[in-house]
Amino acid sequence: MKIKKKIPLIDQHDKNGFWGGKFGGNYIPETLKKPIEDLEILFGKLRRDRKFIIDRDKYFKNWVGSPTRFIKLENLTKNLGGAQIWAKVVSDANGGAHKIYNATVHCLIAKKAGKKFIVGDTGAGYAGKMLSMAAKKFGLRCKIFMGAKDIKRQKPNCDAMKKNGAEIVPVYSGSQTLVDAVSECMRYWVSNCDTTHMCVGSTVGPNIFVKICGWSTAQISKELKLQLKEKFKKIPKKIKLINCVGGGSSAYGFWSEFIDYKKSQIELIGVEAGGPKKSKLHAAPLSKGASLGILHGAASYVCQTKEGQINETESISAGLDYPGVSPMHCFLKDSKRARYTFASDEEALSAYQLVTKYEKLNPSLEPCHAFAEAIKIAPRLSKNSIIIVNSCGDAKKDRDILKNRLKKT
Amino acid sequence: MNKSLIRLAFKKVKKEKRAALLTYIVAGDNTKKKSLEILNSISNNADICEIGFPHNTPIADGGQIQTSSYRALKNGIKINDVFQIVKKFKLIKKSKPVILMGYYNVIFQYGENKFIARCKKTGVNGIIVVDLPYPENKKFADKCKKKSIDFIQLISPTTSQSRVKKIIKDSHNMIYYISMLSTTGGKLKVSTNKILKNYNKIKKINKNKNFVIGFGITEKNISKLKSADGLVVGSAICNEITKSLYKKQNPVTNVSIMVKKLKHKIL
Numbered sequence: 001m002k003i004k005k006k007i008p009l010i011d012q013h014d015k016n017g018f019w020g021g022k023f024g025g026n027y028i029p030e031t032l033k034k035p036i037e038d039l040e041i042l043f044g045k046l047r048r049d050r051k052f053i054i055d056r057d058k059y060f061k062n063w064v065g066s067p068t069r070f071i072k073l074e075n076l077t078k079n080l081g082g083a084q085i086w087a088k089v090v091s092d093a094n095g096g097a098h099k100i101y102n103a104t105v106h107c108l109i110a111k112k113a114g115k116k117f118i119v120g121d122t123g124a125g126y127a128g129k130m131l132s133m134a135a136k137k138f139g140l141r142c143k144i145f146m147g148a149k150d151i152k153r154q155k156p157n158c159d160a161m162k163k164n165g166a167e168i169v170p171v172y173s174g175s176q177t178l179v180d181a182v183s184e185c186m187r188y189w190v191s192n193c194d195t196t197h198m199c200v201g202s203t204v205g206p207n208i209f210v211k212i213c214g215w216s217t218a219q220i221s222k223e224l225k226l227q228l229k230e231k232f233k234k235i236p237k238k239i240k241l242i243n244c245v246g247g248g249s250s251a252y253g254f255w256s257e258f259i260d261y262k263k264s265q266i267e268l269i270g271v272e273a274g275g276p277k278k279s280k281l282h283a284a285p286l287s288k289g290a291s292l293g294i295l296h297g298a299a300s301y302v303c304q305t306k307e308g309q310i311n312e313t314e315s316i317s318a319g320l321d322y323p324g325v326s327p328m329h330c331f332l333k334d335s336k337r338a339r340y341t342f343a344s345d346e347e348a349l350s351a352y353q354l355v356t357k358y359e360k361l362n363p364s365l366e367p368c369h370a371f372a373e374a375i376k377i378a379p380r381l382s383k384n385s386i387i388i389v390n391s392c393g394d395a396k397k398d399r400d401i402l403k404n405r406l407k408k409t
Numbered sequence: 410m411n412k413s414l415i416r417l418a419f420k421k422v423k424k425e426k427r428a429a430l431l432t433y434i435v436a437g438d439n440t441k442k443k444s445l446e447i448l449n450s451i452s453n454n455a456d457i458c459e460i461g462f463p464h465n466t467p468i469a470d471g472g473q474i475q476t477s478s479y480r481a482l483k484n485g486i487k488i489n490d491v492f493q494i495v496k497k498f499k500l501i502k503k504s505k506p507v508i509l510m511g512y513y514n515v516i517f518q519y520g521e522n523k524f525i526a527r528c529k530k531t532g533v534n535g536i537i538v539v540d541l542p543y544p545e546n547k548k549f550a551d552k553c554k555k556k557s558i559d560f561i562q563l564i565s566p567t568t569s570q571s572r573v574k575k576i577i578k579d580s581h582n583m584i585y586y587i588s589m590l591s592t593t594g595g596k597l598k599v600s601t602n603k604i605l606k607n608y609n610k611i612k613k614i615n616k617n618k619n620f621v622i623g624f625g626i627t628e629k630n631i632s633k634l635k636s637a638d639g640l641v642v643g644s645a646i647c648n649e650i651t652k653s654l655y656k657k658q659n660p661v662t663n664v665s666i667m668v669k670k671l672k673h674k675i676l
Contacts, residue, residue, distance in 0.1 A: 025545070027514075027540040027541060028468075028542060029469040029563075030542050030567075031565040031590055033567065033568065034568065035567065173475060174466070174479075183468050186468045187468060187469070187470075187471070190590065190592050193567065194567075291518075293514050293517065293518065294512075294513055295466060296466070304514070304518070306518060307487060307519075308514040308515040308517065308518035309464065309465045309482065310465055310466045
C-alpha cells in the first residue's frame with residue numbers, strides 16, 4: 001500500500017471509492033445512490049469553480065476567522081524539558097472547533113444544490129453546533145441528530161444549537177452516542193434525500209462525505225504551512241504533528257499539506273480514545289488492532305465482534321467516542337505514513353490539568369488526548385524537535401464533566 | 410434450466426392469478442425457538458419467506474425492524490443460529506423459498522464464499538444485501554448465481570432510468586422495488602396509484618422478471634397494490650411481534666392471524 005505524491009489524499013481512491021484498494025467505498029442503500037452521485041458531480045464541479053473557492057475563502061476569513069493562531073507553549077515546554085511544544089489553536093475558529101470548516105462548506109454546497117434543509121450528526125456537539133450556526137447564516141433549516149447520552153454530557157453545545165434555531169433529535173437506540181446519531185441521520189436522509197442535504201460530521205461515511213470533509217478541514221494545514229515558514233523561515237527539520245483521532249477530520253485537516261514530506265522530517269501521530277483505564281471498552285480501532293469492517297457506508301477498521309456487530313465504545317470525550325475511523329486514516333496507517341496510539345480518559349484529564357496550569361489555553365477533552373501524547377514524548381526529545389498539537393476544540397462544552405471528574409480525583 | 414424455487418413460486422401464483430405474499434421476520438426474534446415457530450406458521454400463507462439476519466447498525470431500517478433486530482441480538486442470536494433456523498424450517502417446508510436479508514458487514518466478516526456455501530447447504534434460495542448496491546454487488550451476485558442462489562437487486566424511486574435498465578439486465582429472478590423514499594416500515598407518503606405507476610414503468614422493461622414491492626406495506630394498503638407480482642410485509646409483522654410480547658400474548662398466534670388476513674386481502 002503506497003501513498004502517491006502531489007495528489008491530495010482525498011483524491012487517492014480508486015473508481016469504486018476505495019483508498020489503498022480496501023478502505024472507504026460506498027456501502028449504501030439503493031435509495032442513496034442517486035443523491036450521492038449528484039453530490040459527487042456537484043462537489044467535483046464546485047471545487048474547480050473559482051467563484052466558489054473565493055466565496056469559501058471569504059467565509060473562512062471573515063466569518064470563521066482564519067487563520068487561527070500558531071503559538072509556542074513556552075511554560076509547558078520549559079516545564080517538561082526536551083522538545084518545543086507548539087499549538088495550532090484551531091479552537092480560535094468561530095464556534096470553538098474545527099467542525100466549522102466542514103459545516104460551512106456543506107451549507108455552501110446545500111445552497112448550490114438548491115436544498116432548503118440540512119441535517120447532520122454530532123457527538124461532542126461541535127459538529128452540530130457549527131452546522132446550526134452555518135445553517136442559520138445561510139438560511140437553511142437544520143436538524144441535528146445526537147445520542148441521548150451525549151445530549152446529557154455536552155449540554156453547553158446543545159444550548160447553542162437550540163439558540164441557533166436547530167432542532168435536536170435525540171437518539172435512544174444502541175449506545176446512545178455518536179455511532180447511533182450517525183445511523184439515525186443516515187436513515188433520515190434515506191427518507192428525505194429529495195429535499196434535504198446531509199452533512200456527515202467527520203471524514204467518515206460514504207466516499208464523497210470523506211472527501212468533502214477532508215477538503216474543508218485541509219484549511220488547518222494550509223494555514224500552518226504558511227505560519228511555519230513565517231516563524232522558522234522554512235519548514236523545520238524535525239516536526240511531530242500530534243492530533244486526536246475520532247472520525248479523524250481534524251487530524252486529516254492538520255496533516256494534509258504535510259503528507260508528502262518524509263516521515264523523518266514530519267511525523268504524523270494520531271491519538272485515539274483509549275477509554276477509562278479500567279474498562280475493556282475503548283474507541284481506538286487503529287491503535288488497538290480492530291479488524292476491517294463496514295460502518296456507515298464505508299470500510300474501515302472498526303471496533304466490532306467476530307460476527308460483524310458494532311461494539312459499544314467508551315470514552316470521556318464524546319467527540320472521539322466512535323467505533324470506526326476515516327478510511328483515509330486506515331490508509332495512512334497501513335502505508336505507515338502516520339503512527340497511531342491512544343490515551344486513556346485519565347491521561348487526557350491530567351493533560352488537561354497540566355496544559356491549563358501552564359498555559360492560557362483551554363483545550364477540550366478531545367485534543368487533550370493529543371496533549372497527553374505530547375506530554376509523554378516531549379521530555380525524551382531534543383530541543384530542536386518541534387511538537388505541534390492541534391488544539392482543535394475548546395473545553396467550554398466539557399464544563400460539567402471536568403467539574404465532576406476533577407473534583408473526584 | 411432455471412430451477413429457482415423463487416421463480417417457481419411466482420409461476421405458481423401467476424397461475425392462481427394473484428400476487429405473491431412475501432413476509433419478513435428477523436431470525437431469533439424474540440428467541441430462536443419462537444422465530445422458527447412463527448416462520449413455520451406464517452409460511453402456510455406466505456409464498457416466500459424473507460428472514461433477516463440481524464445487525465446492530467441497520468442504516469436502512471425503521472424503528473420496527475430495528476426493535477426486532479436488537480431484541481434478537483440481545484437474546485444472543487448468532488449467524489450460526491440463523492442458518493440453524495433456516496435448516497430446521499427447510500426440513501419441514503422443503504419447497505418454500507427462503508430469502509436471507511441483511512447488511513454486508515455480517516457477510517463480510519463471515520467470508521463471502523463461506524457465507525454463500527453455507528446458504529447453499531442450508532437451502533437458502535435468495536439473498537438481499539441492503540447496503541451492497543449495484544454495480545458493486547456484481548461479483549457477489551455472480552457468486553450467488555453459480556450456486557443457484559438468486560441475488561435480489563433493489564430499485565428505488567431515486568434510481569435513474571438508465572440505471573434501472575442495467576440493474577434489471579444483470580438481475581436474477583426477482584427484483585425488489587422500494588415503494589418510496591423511506592427506511593423500512595415508514596408510513597406510505599405517496600399514493601398507491603403513484604407507486605403502481607412507477608412500478609409498471611419498471612415492470613415494462615422486462616416482463617419475465619418478477620418484481621415485488623416493499624416498504625410501508627400494511628393490512629391497510631396491501632389490497633390496493635395487489636396488481637404487482639409480489640408484495641413484501643416486514644415491519645408490520647415485526648411490530649405485531651413487539652405488540653404481542655408487550656401484551657404478553659403469543660406472537661405466533663397473532664402474527665399468523667395477521668399474515669392470513671394479508672393473504673386474503675390480495676386474493
